[in-house]
Amino acid sequence: MWQKGMEIVRQTYRTAARFPQKEQYGLTSQMQRAAVSVPANVAEGFNRYHNKEYRQFLYVALGSCAELETHVEIATELKYLDDAKKSVLLEMLDHESRMLTSLIGKLA
Secondary structure: OHHHHHHHHHHHHHHHOOOOHHHOOOHHHHHHHHHHHHHHHHHHHHOOOOHHHHHHHHHHHHHHHHHHHHHHHHHHHOOOOOHHHHHHHHHHHHHHHHHHHHHHHHHO
C-alpha cells in the first residue's frame, strides 16, 4: 500500500510537471499535496499503537485518493491531461483505494 502510494506520488509529479506554469500554485500544487498525503498517512497510521488510530489515518489516505481523482478529472477537463495519462492515474488510484478499503475492513 505504501509502495503503491509512492508510485502515485511519482506519477503525479511527472504528470503535473507538464501543466502550464500558471497552475504551479493552483492545480499542480493541489494534486501534489493530495498524492503525497496517501503514503504519508499510510506510514503515520502504521506507526500508531491502536488499530482505531491506524484506521483513521487509512481513511484520510482514502480521502486523499478521492481528492486526487477529482483533480485528475479537472485537469482532463482543462485539457492538461490526455485520456491515456488520465487512465493510468485513475487505475493506480482505484487499486490503492481498494487496498486501503480492504485493510480498513480487516482492522475493524
